[in-house]
Amino acid sequence: MFDKLTQKISDALRFVAGKSSISEKNIEDAVDAIKMALLEADVNLRVVRRFVNSTIEEAKGEKVLRAVQPGQQFVKIVHDKMVSYLGGGPDSAEAQDLRLRGPDLISRVLMLGLQGSGKTTSSAKLALRLKKEGRKPLLVACDLVRPAAVEQLVVLGGQIGVPVHREDGAQDSVKVYRSALAWAEQNLIDTLIIDTTGRLQIDEPMMAELSRLKDAAKPDEMLLVADAMTGQSAVDIAKTFDEKIGLSGIILTKFDSDTRGGAALSLKTITGKPLKFVGTGEKPEDFEPFHPDRIAGRILGMGDVVSLVEKAQEVIDEKEALELQSKLEKENFTLEDWLNQLRAIKKMGSLQSMLEMIPGMQGRISEDDIDKADFKIQEVILSSMTRKERANHLIIGPSRRGRIARGSGTSVAEVARLIKKFEKMRGQMKKMVKMGKKTAMQMPGGFR
Numbered sequence: 001m002f003d004k005l006t007q008k009i010s011d012a013l014r015f016v017a018g019k020s021s022i023s024e025k026n027i028e029d030a031v032d033a034i035k036m037a038l039l040e041a042d043v044n045l046r047v048v049r050r051f052v053n054s055t056i057e058e059a060k061g062e063k064v065l066r067a068v069q070p071g072q073q074f075v076k077i078v079h080d081k082m083v084s085y086l087g088g089g090p091d092s093a094e095a096q097d098l099r100l101r102g103p104d105l106i107s108r109v110l111m112l113g114l115q116g117s118g119k120t121t122s123s124a125k126l127a128l129r130l131k132k133e134g135r136k137p138l139l140v141a142c143d144l145v146r147p148a149a150v151e152q153l154v155v156l157g158g159q160i161g162v163p164v165h166r167e168d169g170a171q172d173s174v175k176v177y178r179s180a181l182a183w184a185e186q187n188l189i190d191t192l193i194i195d196t197t198g199r200l201q202i203d204e205p206m207m208a209e210l211s212r213l214k215d216a217a218k219p220d221e222m223l224l225v226a227d228a229m230t231g232q233s234a235v236d237i238a239k240t241f242d243e244k245i246g247l248s249g250i251i252l253t254k255f256d257s258d259t260r261g262g263a264a265l266s267l268k269t270i271t272g273k274p275l276k277f278v279g280t281g282e283k284p285e286d287f288e289p290f291h292p293d294r295i296a297g298r299i300l301g302m303g304d305v306v307s308l309v310e311k312a313q314e315v316i317d318e319k320e321a322l323e324l325q326s327k328l329e330k331e332n333f334t335l336e337d338w339l340n341q342l343r344a345i346k347k348m349g350s351l352q353s354m355l356e357m358i359p360g361m362q363g364r365i366s367e368d369d370i371d372k373a374d375f376k377i378q379e380v381i382l383s384s385m386t387r388k389e390r391a392n393h394l395i396i397g398p399s400r401r402g403r404i405a406r407g408s409g410t411s412v413a414e415v416a417r418l419i420k421k422f423e424k425m426r427g428q429m430k431k432m433v434k435m436g437k438k439t440a441m442q443m444p445g446g447f448r
Contacts, residue, residue: 009033227253276290382418
């Protein structure tokens with residue numbers, strides 16, 4: 001999402017980061033470059049001015065100019081300012097957590113937003129996340145204006161295994177909510193996620209209906225779903241919703257899109273409401289908590305290794321990882337293991353989003369540079385093999401290669417190339433594992 005912004009800010013920081021001494025002129029030049037990058041990213045003008053003025057004021061103090069590593073000290077100031085403007089701070093963790101009731105009480109979450117913002121999809125994504133955390137959510141179809149909104153929620157609920165309360169022909173969202181609450185009380189539901197009406201633009205009838213629903217439900221959370229691609233419009237919409245209805249937090253959708261990032265950097269400062277979640281793709285699993293410090297790291301090109309590890313842990317448990325390491329050490333890593341790894345990577349999300357979490361990679365590799373077709377071809381070829389062939393690639397002779405090529409719609413040459421690539425990769429991975437263990441043994445407190 002922040003590719004262009006990251007590249008320009010990284011260039012500005014690189015100019016001063018390695019210097020053993022910097023002047024006020026160096027600071028002014030770097031901050032001016034950051035200012036232009038923020039404006040081009042469609043960050044609110046008032047936010048840019050505050051960011052620039054506070055950064056210059058702090059960076060020109062003796063703490064930076066007289067520091068042992070003034071360049072690094074300046075980078076830290078920019079990072080801390082970025083975290084603050086994204087909503088980080090001493091109480092940020094508490095503010096960004098959902099305020100839900102205990103298991104014996106039913107929590108209510110009101111989902112707000114305009115048509116096209118991704119409100120219904122985000123409702124399902126949130127339900128799946130809460131389900132994984134051990135809660136028992138119920139999706140409530142209270143968007144009675146948009147055609148097919150109820151049907152969409154039913155389909156999404158079926159995909160994630162979460163019940164959906166709907167009433168065909170209903171015209172009053174408050175009545176739908178009350179009957180959903182009664183059903184929830186009888187079926188041990190602990191969280192209602194209420195998908196509310198949305199229109200193409202804010203109008204009085206919509207606000208009046210939402211106010212009625214808010215008064216009836218007395219929600220624990222009122223989450224606005226905003227589209228990151230709308231830039232400053234998302235900030236204006238959030239401000240209006242907060243003034244007229246009241247918000248407790250914001251969900252930003254299409255966070256993986258090629259947007260300039262202005263909404264993310266402006267929302268907290270302008271509305272005072274925390275960004276709680278971001279939608280990072282089309283799948284129900286593509287939904288993440290918003291961590292200001294991690295996002296600041298991505299914007300400044302420092303990566304986000306913590307999020308990358310968390311994504312990996314969701315699809316690969318510790319036992320599987322240790323078994324894989326053992327196989328690599330003993331050269332027992334097979335084509336079956338390779339197929340499993342390819343499928344695990346797919347579950348983690350887009351390769352582009354994963355690369356952005358690696359320090360120094362943000363903005364340096366575009367979506368066009370990633371050969372997605374090659375990954376698909378590898379999976380198709382591997383899937384066309386028998387389990388016996390994937391367990392022992394040495395038995396794959398000319399006739400088997402021909403059959404695999406026909407079954408996968410590829411050529412014999414492509415099958416042969418995949419096997420050769422696998423053998424080379426297996427040798428390299430074995431060396432890397434051994435090197436990692438050797439380094440660990442040499443470290444203080446390591447194995448001897």
